[in-house]
Amino acid sequence: AQKVTQAQTEISVVEKEDVTLDCVYETRDTTYYLFWYKQPPSGELVFLIRRNSFDEQNEISGRYSWNFQKSTSSFNFTITASQVVDSAVYFCALRATGGGNKLTFGTGTQLKVEL
Amino acid sequence: KAGVTQTPRYLIKTRGQQVTLSCSPISGHRSVSWYQQTPGQGLQFLFEYFSETQRNKGNFPGRFSGRQFSNSRSEMNVSTLELGDSALYLCASSLAPGGGETQYFGPGTRLLVL
Numbered sequence A: 001a002q003k004v005t006q007a008q009t010e011i012s013v014v015e016k017e018d019v020t021l022d023c024v025y026e027t028r029d030t031t032y033y034l035f036w037y038k039q040p041p042s043g044e045l046v047f048l049i050r051r052n053s054f055d056e057q058n059e060i061s062g063r064y065s066w067n068f069q070k071s072t073s074s075f076n077f078t079i080t081a082s083q084v085v086d087s088a089v090y091f092c093a094l095r096a097t098g099g100g101n102k103l104t105f106g107t108g109t110q111l112k113v114e115l
Numbered sequence B: 001k002a003g004v005t006q007t008p009r010y011l012i013k014t015r016g017q018q019v020t021l022s023c024s025p026i027s028g029h030r031s032v033s034w035y036q037q038t039p040g041q042g043l044q045f046l047f048e049y050f051s052e053t054q055r056n057k058g059n060f061p062g063r064f065s066g067r068q069f070s071n072s073r074s075e076m077n078v079s080t081l082e083l084g085d086s087a088l089y090l091c092a093s094s095l096a097p098g099g100g101e102t103q104y105f106g107p108g109t110r111l112l113v114l
Helices: none
Strands: A003-005 A010-014 A019-021 A024-026 A032-039 A046-052 A059-061 A064-069 A074-079 A088-096 A109-114 B005-007 B010-013 B019-024 B031-038 B042-050 B053-057 B064-068 B074-078 B087-094 B109-113
Touching (some): A003 A088, A019 A109, A032 A074, A046 A059, A046 A064, A046 A074, A074 A088, B010 B019, B019 B087, B031 B074, B042 B064, B042 B074, B053 B064, B074 B087
Parallel strands (some): A010 A109, B010 B109
Antiparallel strands (some): A003 A024, A032 A046, A032 A088, A064 A074, A088 A109, B005 B019, B019 B074, B031 B042, B031 B087, B064 B074
């Protein structure tokens, strides 16, 4: 069975603070893919990043960075110098053959960035 | 390149009615998946289509059905609507099925069942 846990339901920060969103996953598959999506109030899920299970290299894209650690089954997401426009719900998702290749989502983390 | 489009964006129906939602994938994408999002259950997979064939189905009752056309556009239908079917229905497209393919989502259809 596939499972994604986002223990942080809601995080509030002040603009320019750094914030890390946690994601822990479970799968028995050796080949799997991890994703992060952002959902602003409009409702559309916006793709942020994809990682496969064989690539543990961390990635930085502008103010965003991702830390993938297979040893702890975690795929955490950090926003540096947060901005009000970062306010949204962030979802971590897992896709693996054992799960029928469907996306299994976590429950999401609501990020509120205030002035 | 245009993104995934979904119509209608909003719908209000009453219990017992049926509804059809439409999804047009990104040009060149041949795989379409549907998800239901509710405050209580979160994001749940409904089904996936590729080359007009349903490849995968989530744990939903038979009232939920879908299809895909030769131009990759997809529709989903919900018959005998129940109050619990009120949700945001999201469509996602990808180049092909398979775990490594990224799914790109549309804006969703918000369905309210009264």
